Amino acid sequence: MQIKLFTISTLFVLVTTGLFSQDVLQWRGADRSGFYHETNLLKKWPEGGPNLLWEIDSIGNGYGSPIITPSVIYINGEIDTISYLFALDRSGKFLWKAPIGKEWTQNYPGTRNTPTIVDDLIYVTAGLGTVACLDAKTGKKRWSVDMVTDFHAPMTRFGFSESLVVNGNDVYCSPGNTDTNVVALDRFTGKIRWICKGLGQMTSYCSPLLIKLPERDILVTFSKSALLGIDTRDGTLLWSHKQDGEGDVHINTPLYENGFIYYITGDGNGSVKLKLSADGKEITEIWRNPVCDNTMGSFIKLNDFIYTASYGRRYWYSMDANTGKITDSLKFDKGVTIYADGMLYLYNEKGQLGLIKPNGPRMEAVSSFKVTRGTKAHYAHPVISQGIMYVRHGRSLLAYDIREK
Amino acid sequence: MKTRLCLFCLFLSLASGLMAQELTMDEIMDKYYQAGRFDKLQQVKTIIMTGTLVQQDLMPVKIVRVRPDKYMMEFDVADMTAYQVFDGQTAWMTAPWTGNAAPQVLPPERAVDLKNRSDMDGVLYQWKGKGHTLELAGNDTVNGFLVYKIKVTRKDGGIEYQFIDQKGFLPLKRLSYRKAGGKEVPVENYYRDYRDVEGIPFAFTVETNNAGRINEIQFESIELNKPVDLKIFSLPEKK
Numbered sequence: 001m002q003i004k005l006f007t008i009s010t011l012f013v014l015v016t017t018g019l020f021s022q023d024v025l026q027w028r029g030a031d032r033s034g035f036y037h038e039t040n041l042l043k044k045w046p047e048g049g050p051n052l053l054w055e056i057d058s059i060g061n062g063y064g065s066p067i068i069t070p071s072v073i074y075i076n077g078e079i080d081t082i083s084y085l086f087a088l089d090r091s092g093k094f095l096w097k098a099p100i101g102k103e104w105t106q107n108y109p110g111t112r113n114t115p116t117i118v119d120d121l122i123y124v125t126a127g128l129g130t131v132a133c134l135d136a137k138t139g140k141k142r143w144s145v146d147m148v149t150d151f152h153a154p155m156t157r158f159g160f161s162e163s164l165v166v167n168g169n170d171v172y173c174s175p176g177n178t179d180t181n182v183v184a185l186d187r188f189t190g191k192i193r194w195i196c197k198g199l200g201q202m203t204s205y206c207s208p209l210l211i212k213l214p215e216r217d218i219l220v221t222f223s224k225s226a227l228l229g230i231d232t233r234d235g236t237l238l239w240s241h242k243q244d245g246e247g248d249v250h251i252n253t254p255l256y257e258n259g260f261i262y263y264i265t266g267d268g269n270g271s272v273k274l275k276l277s278a279d280g281k282e283i284t285e286i287w288r289n290p291v292c293d294n295t296m297g298s299f300i301k302l303n304d305f306i307y308t309a310s311y312g313r314r315y316w317y318s319m320d321a322n323t324g325k326i327t328d329s330l331k332f333d334k335g336v337t338i339y340a341d342g343m344l345y346l347y348n349e350k351g352q353l354g355l356i357k358p359n360g361p362r363m364e365a366v367s368s369f370k371v372t373r374g375t376k377a378h379y380a381h382p383v384i385s386q387g388i389m390y391v392r393h394g395r396s397l398l399a400y401d402i403r404e405k
Numbered sequence: 406m407k408t409r410l411c412l413f414c415l416f417l418s419l420a421s422g423l424m425a426q427e428l429t430m431d432e433i434m435d436k437y438y439q440a441g442r443f444d445k446l447q448q449v450k451t452i453i454m455t456g457t458l459v460q461q462d463l464m465p466v467k468i469v470r471v472r473p474d475k476y477m478m479e480f481d482v483a484d485m486t487a488y489q490v491f492d493g494q495t496a497w498m499t500a501p502w503t504g505n506a507a508p509q510v511l512p513p514e515r516a517v518d519l520k521n522r523s524d525m526d527g528v529l530y531q532w533k534g535k536g537h538t539l540e541l542a543g544n545d546t547v548n549g550f551l552v553y554k555i556k557v558t559r560k561d562g563g564i565e566y567q568f569i570d571q572k573g574f575l576p577l578k579r580l581s582y583r584k585a586g587g588k589e590v591p592v593e594n595y596y597r598d599y600r601d602v603e604g605i606p607f608a609f610t611v612e613t614n615n616a617g618r619i620n621e622i623q624f625e626s627i628e629l630n631k632p633v634d635l636k637i638f639s640l641p642e643k644k
Contacts (some may be wrong), residue, residue, distance in 0.1 A: 107483035115482060314459075333463060349463035377484045378466065 049369030101130025104159025
């Protein structure tokens with residue numbers, strides 16, 4: 001009986017997970033983990049890098065990544081202080097562009113989030129506080145709210161930067177006001193579903209994580225000096241985890257796996273592992289490692305090891321996920337990490353893309369090349385879809401063929 | 406045995422110090438000119454240096470020099486491009502992170518540094534002709550290397566120190582001063598990773614300690630005698 005129940009529940013989880021990943025395209029892959037479930041990719045790049053299939057250089061300023069359906073690429077960019085959502089076909093030809101709202105231009109000017117697409121609707125934000133839902137086919141706006149005027153959001157130091165989470169009929173945003181800290185909106189109408197006061201702290205540029213437990217779903221995000229766990233049924237704050245740092249920049253999306261939450265923040269506690277209780281109502285700190293202090297390049301957890309860059313030291317590190325101890329280091333400055341088909345893809349702030357083989361506790365550098373096209377800082381997280389690696393560098397989107405021939 | 410070894414090392418370092426002191430300023434300069442291949446450098450009309458400015462962020466940086474006196478540094482702060490320029494007569498800069506992207510002409514006291522940077526050969530080459538005076542201020546060490554410490558009193562009255570490697574005769578450090586809040590604030594530049602570019606040695610890494618604020622420029626390419634559009638040095642017209 002136990003076996004039957006286990007099998008059925010496992011099957012249910014697999015089916016629902018499958019549906020979830022089919023229906024939602026978002027920041028850092030289907031589950032925000034940085035994993036791209038691709039096969040037959042190059043295990044070594046030719047000198048100078050893989051073949052550049054095409055480049056478009058007119059998507060506006062920005063740091064957000066594209067999301068890619070079988071036929072359309074969506075990416076946002078800032079032109080003359082306005083944030084636009086662009087739709088391109090898979091060869092990089094423009095289909096349409098839609099204005100979202102005023103964009104952040106005071107420092108690091110440009111769009112700073114990745115769209116989320118669910119079925120035929122797209123959810124985006126703009127740096128000065130717009131949250132919008134658009135028709136994915138036409139770009140026509142369904143609804144929008146302004147977090148500053150509607151929710152009295154205080155302006156941040158670097159603009160609103162959240163890549164939105166959608167869950168069922170809800171979409172969540174983080175105005176960061178004392179009364180309206182995190183807000184759930186009906187994703188079809190934009191009406192408020194619930195408001196969480198959190199700890200009353202400013203928002204901290206995090207793109208949240210959604211944890212689905214049998215008993216409840218939990219939205220995990222950061223405010224200025226704490227990680228927050230929020231019950232998505234009614235916005236109840238379940239728990240928080242204090243950050244010891246002085247800063248307010250906690251960009252990286254946390255990760256949940258088998259009862260444990262992992263997060264890395266450069267302005268707070270560094271790398272941390274928490275145990276989440278089965279009902280999701282409690283957390284217990286297991287370890288922390290202040291050396292691995294990645295600020296916005298995220299991390300990859302593969303089996304028992306975590307791979308990430310240290311922003312203070314400008315090295316890449318592998319860590320034992322059970323102990324938090326560093327097991328290897330690699331000199332490759334600092335930046336972004338994603339994973340596909342057995343390989344880590346590192347994109348550092350000097351514009352170098354590295355192909356690294358993760359070998360348990362070790363990292364083996366295989367190939368690298370420099371992205372010489374595009375503009376401004378190399379911050380955007382690469383995306384891999386159908387054997388093509390998409391790299392955004394400022395106003396340019398570059399498509400590299402990384403298929404094994 | 407240990408004491409003997411220490412005495413021997415002390416003797417060696419004193420002897421090398423004494424030997425180093427024996428060179429005259431002209432002899433040191435001759436060796437410096439040879440090591441820096443100033444004979445070749447005189448044939449260079451333009452230098453374009455591109456790389457990364459490493460602070461908290463890693464941001465692109467580009468430095469362009471054109472003989473006899475044009476200098477431009479293009480660099481990014483908070484991913485916004487800024488300029489520091491000397492066009493041969495006027496020094497100007499932009500600082501978009503302040504909220505004002507308009508170019509500002511620098512007053513004479515602030516223009517000095519940019520004007521000095523426009524001298525492709527540096528302050529030591531033909532120093533007499535340039536109206537500077539040099540004085541050997543003794544021996545020193547920079548990152549473990551024994552160096553000549555040379556005090557430079559520039560024609561403009563400014564004082565700086567150059568630290569020349571006693572073996573390789575290339576500069577390893579520069580100490581200068583800038584005025585801030587009515588005080589003289591020290592600025593240290595450290596030169597590392599010398600590589601030959603068309604037979605001329607260039608430091609590919611320059612670390613700057615500006616009153617405790619440290620940054621580093623890591624050059625990825627240094628190109629000589631490439632065409633440069635002189636318009637890049639001109640003060641942009643106000644819009």
